[in-house]
Each structure stands twice: as structure tokens, then as C-alpha cells.
Amino acid sequence: KNEVEQSPQNLTAQEGEFITINCSYSVGISALHWLQQHPGGGIVSLFMLSSGKKKHGRLIATINIQEKHSSLHITASHPRDSAVYICAVSPLTGNQFYFGTGTSLTVIP
């Protein structure tokens, strides 16, 4: 049973396209996290959010707590955005994250 589901699993886009990655979760949460993992393996945190919307440069994250759903958008995609994007949630109880399996994004020049 996966507490966090992401879609799509794989995504290929042309440079400049608008990209959306979706995350649905089944538990009550205190926060949702979007992480980025580049080829070579390093994982960095992009966003933490518990409501509404956040924006960093060309990346936008939204969350709908009632629907238990979040989206990560990338505007004007670039080949350097090629990475695996991972959704994770902090449940209301306990000390553990729940992770999605990730969305592998490839942006072609």
C-alpha cells in the first residue's frame, strides 16, 4: 500500500514546455515536500508546503489539502531541469516521511 502516489512515472518534454507532475496522498499530513534528485544521485529539497502555493523561479508547487493532492509545475522547461522529482509527506503522527516513487523528467533541447 503506497501512501503517496505520483504521476506520471516518466515524462519527456521539449525545451520550453510547461510541465506538471502530480502527487496524491492518503494520510493526514502536516506538510508536503517536493524533492529533486539529479543524475549522480544528490537529493535536494525544493519546497515544503502545507497550504496554497509556493514559487521559486520557474518552479511552482500547489497543494489542495481537502483533495489530498499536490502539483509541481515547471514553466519554460530547460534541459537542466532533467531530474527525478520526488513527492514526500510528513504524516500528522510519527517521525517518518512517506515517499512517492518519483517522476523521471527528461527535457530535450
Add this chain to the structure above:
Amino acid sequence: NAGVTQTPKFQVLKTGQSMTLQCAQDMNHEYMSWYRQDPGMGLRLIHYSVGAGITDQGEVPNGYNVSRSTTEDFPLRLLSAAPSQTSVYFCASSYSGGLSYNEQFFGPGTRLTVL
């Protein structure tokens, strides 16, 4: 700040061998954790610690031991390596347990192969 450091970056073991993966952080974080990442699966929690002297099991603890004698260090020990432990291992830390609104910082990972 070096952030979260892990050693080694790569390791090959034979079945039955033991080894320790090292993890250290210099951010004075109370919460530290070990994950393994396998193809087609999300990151899975092996063990975690909410402070020096306190450790607890995660989702997949079998075959692994941890200790937390200092705030900075959180080593992961493989007692008797098995091929099923072939994986990429990540150490992470954050300011406090429960994670909630705390950003989690990840180490660069250790790629382990057990033959």
C-alpha cells in the same frame, strides 16, 4: 558548513561481510535518518534517531544496526551483508523529529553492491 557527509561513496562487499556506512552532519540537527533507494521504489526508512542516545526502527530495519553516540554522527552497520542489501543508501538530517515543517538535508549517497 559541509552539510551531511557520507562515506564511502561506493562499496562492493561479498555475502556475509560486515561494514559500516558513515554519516555526519555539522548543522547541529537532532533528527537523523537512513534510507535505502531501490529501482521502482520510493525511499524507504531503515532507522532514525531523534537525538543522541535515541534510535528507532523504520520500515526496513532487518539486517542493519545503528547507534547515535553524538549529535553529529549516525553510522549504519550491516551485520552480515546479503545481495538483497544491494542498494543506494542515503543519510539525512533535519532540525527536529516529526519532520513536519522542517527541511530535510540529504547526504550524497553510498552505492553498495553485495555479491
